Amino acid sequence: MTARKPSTFLFATAHLGGNVSPVMPVVRQLVSAGHRVRVISDEVNRPDAEAVGARFRSWQRAPNRADRAPENDPPDWSVSDKDGIGMVAGFLAGTAQVYAEDTIDELRREPADLLVSFDMLLGPMLGAEAIGQRFALLGTMISFFPLPGIPPFGSGLRTARTPDERTEQAALRAEITAIFDSALPALNAARSQLGLKPLEHLADQWNAASVHWLGTAAAFDFEQAVLRPNMRYAGPLLGDPLWAEPWHSPWEKDDERPLVLVGFSTSFQNHASVLQRVIDAAAALPVRLLVTLGGSIAPSDLVPAENTNVVRSAPHLEVLKQASLVVTHGGHGTVMAALMHRVPMLVIPHGRDQADNAARVSERGAGLTVSRTAPTEEIRAALTRLIFEPEFRTAARTLGDAIDAEARASSLIADLEALAKSASASQSDPVPYQEVRIA
Numbered sequence: 001m002t003a004r005k006p007s008t009f010l011f012a013t014a015h016l017g018g019n020v021s022p023v024m025p026v027v028r029q030l031v032s033a034g035h036r037v038r039v040i041s042d043e044v045n046r047p048d049a050e051a052v053g054a055r056f057r058s059w060q061r062a063p064n065r066a067d068r069a070p071e072n073d074p075p076d077w078s079v080s081d082k083d084g085i086g087m088v089a090g091f092l093a094g095t096a097q098v099y100a101e102d103t104i105d106e107l108r109r110e111p112a113d114l115l116v117s118f119d120m121l122l123g124p125m126l127g128a129e130a131i132g133q134r135f136a137l138l139g140t141m142i143s144f145f146p147l148p149g150i151p152p153f154g155s156g157l158r159t160a161r162t163p164d165e166r167t168e169q170a171a172l173r174a175e176i177t178a179i180f181d182s183a184l185p186a187l188n189a190a191r192s193q194l195g196l197k198p199l200e201h202l203a204d205q206w207n208a209a210s211v212h213w214l215g216t217a218a219a220f221d222f223e224q225a226v227l228r229p230n231m232r233y234a235g236p237l238l239g240d241p242l243w244a245e246p247w248h249s250p251w252e253k254d255d256e257r258p259l260v261l262v263g264f265s266t267s268f269q270n271h272a273s274v275l276q277r278v279i280d281a282a283a284a285l286p287v288r289l290l291v292t293l294g295g296s297i298a299p300s301d302l303v304p305a306e307n308t309n310v311v312r313s314a315p316h317l318e319v320l321k322q323a324s325l326v327v328t329h330g331g332h333g334t335v336m337a338a339l340m341h342r343v344p345m346l347v348i349p350h351g352r353d354q355a356d357n358a359a360r361v362s363e364r365g366a367g368l369t370v371s372r373t374a375p376t377e378e379i380r381a382a383l384t385r386l387i388f389e390p391e392f393r394t395a396a397r398t399l400g401d402a403i404d405a406e407a408r409a410s411s412l413i414a415d416l417e418a419l420a421k422s423a424s425a426s427q428s429d430p431v432p433y434q435e436v437r438i439a
Contacts, residue, residue, distance in 0.1 A: 007420035008036045010112040011054070011138075012103055012124035015042040015065045017352070018333045019118060019140045022215060022237035026138070028052035029413050035420075040106050044068060048242045057106055061098035062123065068243070084351065085154055086179045089202060092122050093183035097190035099123020104131055114420035119212060120144050122187060122205050129208045130194035134423035136416070137212040140237055141332035141353050142221060142360075145180065145203040149224035152176040156355025158363050159222050177201065206230070210419055213412060216332065219402035220339070220360055235410035236336035236403060240315045247314035249322075251288050257307070258324035258387055261343075262291040263316055263334050264350075271329065272301040274348055274372050278327055279308050281380035287387065290319065324393075325386050330354030330369075335361060340407070342400040344392035346382050348372055365395035 009030055013020055020041065030037050031053035039049035042065040043058040050056055058064050103124040107115065108131075115135035117124040128135040144153055151157035152173045160166040180202045187205065188198040199205060206212055206228065213234035214221075221233070251257075262278055264271050275291060282289045283305035291310045293299065304310045316334065320326070320341040328334045330347040335357045338345050345367035347358035358369040368382045386392050 006033075006035045007113045007417060007424060008111065009038070009114050009116060009416070009420060010106065011037065011039045011041075011116045012099075012121065013039070013041045013045070013118040014059070014063070014099075014121055015044055016118075016120065018331050019120075020045050020048060021239045021241040022140045022333055023118070023138065023239075024048050024052045024242075025239045026237065026412065026416075027054050030416065033413070033417070035417070038106075038110070038112070040102070042066070051242050059099070059102050060105070062095060062102050063098075082176070082179055085176060086182060089180045089183040090186070092120060093186035093190075093202065096122040096126050096187050097193060100127030100130065100190060100194060103127035107131065107133055113424040114416065116416065117209075119206070119214075122202075123190075125205055125208060126187075126190060126194065126196070129205075130196055134419070135209055136419060137206065137209045138215060138234065138237075139213065140215040142216050142356055143214060143225070143227075143231075144353075145206070146173040146176050147228070148173070148226040150222045151356070151359075153353060153356060154351070156349065156359055158359045159224060177203070210423075211415065213415075216336070217403040217406045219399065219406055220336070222360065232415075233406065234412045235407040236340060238317065238333065238337055238340065240317050241313075244313045244315045245311070247290075247311060247319060249288075250309050255288060257286050257288050259319075259322050260287045260289050260325045260327060260383070260387075261316065261319050261323040262289060262327040264294065264297075264329040264331075264348075271350060271372070272297050274350075276302055277374070277376045277379055278348075279303070279305050280376045281383055283307065285380065285383060285387065287325075287383075290314065290323075292316070292319075325383070327383070330357045330361075332357055336403070339366065339396060339400040339403050342393070342397040344386050344396040346370065346379070346386055348374070348379075364399045365391065366399045367392060367396070 011027060027037050037054045039054045040057045044065050044067055046056045099121055100123040104127045115128045115133055116138050117135055119137040119139035125135055146152040151169050160169045184202050187202055191198060209230055212231045215234050215237040217235055218233045289308040292314045293312050299310050302310055316337055320337055320343060323343050326338040326343050327346045330349045332353055345361055347361055347367055347369045349355040349358045350372050361367040362369045368386060370378055370382050
């Protein structure tokens with residue numbers, strides 16, 4: 001038998017929160033299958049990439065974060081209002097050219113059969129399009145850009161069930177699309193510099209991808225979502241970050257109190273006061289409370305109760321095997337991990353996609369949601385319900401079973417391999433380097 005020829009992959013991503021760790025298991029599987037894989041990202045992500053066997057290159061012109069210090073976090077879009085969404089769109093479009101130029105340089109330095117780019121970064125896909133490079137997109141959450149049939153990103157709305165609700169959500173999608181498109185001049189300017197025609201909408205840049213995978217499950221997303229023709233659900237992407245420290249329970253082995261895992265954002269969202277209210281709310285409850293800080297909050301910012309263990313980090317995927325409840329800001333990775341372990345949640349959204357994930361959890365009965373300004377008494381009441389009312393765990397098990405089935409049936413790795421192989425066989429010669437104008 002003839003040995004299978006390995007393919008070459010370049011993964012392009014950036015340190016924007018919890019979006020890097022979920023991709024590393026995908027990279028590991030491709031490396032384990034014998035493929036040659038490189039990762040281009042912020043220098044801070046070098047250890048994660050090299051730990052899974054990939055070679056690493058850091059951004060040169062594009063933003064390149066070297067450490068995890070909270071003061072170096074990207075602009076905080078904690079509040080997912082329209083100004084925040086406009087700020088993010090402006091950042092993505094405004095940095096598109098430098099990300100594109102770095103991507104082109106790396107692909108010229110060492111070609112790849114397939115570029116796999118994080119789906120929020122416009123630059124790598126722009127660079128790939130400019131030189132005729134086959135590429136795919138891989139997201140790590142629900143769709144960032146608006147899709148027909150479901151509430152837009154950041155709204156926190158549930159499924160529209162009445163004509164009035166559908167009309168309201170359609171108008172909101174149109175408004176959010178217009179906010180995204182306010183950044184279109186910057187993207188089209190970058191496209192012009194690279195010899196590409198202008199786009200009508202910012203999200204049209206996605207259309208150049210061969211496939212766009214959303215790193216979530218159809219069972220988690222709203223069934224009314226109308227995906228773009230090149231979009232697919234990849235199933236949940238789960239992975240603990242390399243920097244997560246081992247955790248050893250400080251409680252006695254025969255302590256039968258339920259273990260409650262508290263995990264909020266690894267980037268700064270000004271959430272120390274919320275964590276303190278969670279600690280205070282749980283202090284009088286018969287639980288063991290493990291609070292993981294993720295590097296964005298210092299232990300000295302909190303006053304633990306007698307039943308509380310505060311740690312800088314811990315491997316959530318290991319802790320969840322013992323947990324009975326999760327308290328989270330609603331980041332997609334934490335929500336998926338909890339559901340894959342059939343654990344109900346109390347979600348306290350701060351922004352980004354968190355209210356949207358909370359809506360999906362609450363609508364399926366797999367948890368409760370309270371505001372980030374909720375007083376201690378309200379948080380305690382929600383915790384009490386989640387601990388003592390079994391229907392939440394039943395619903396989390398039902399939703400988790402459906403998500404797990406999708407994860408087991410996922411063809412993401414096989415699809416990546418097939419796409420890279422077909423790209424290697426059929427990809428036309430790239431645009432000559434001198435024809436791509438780089439400043």
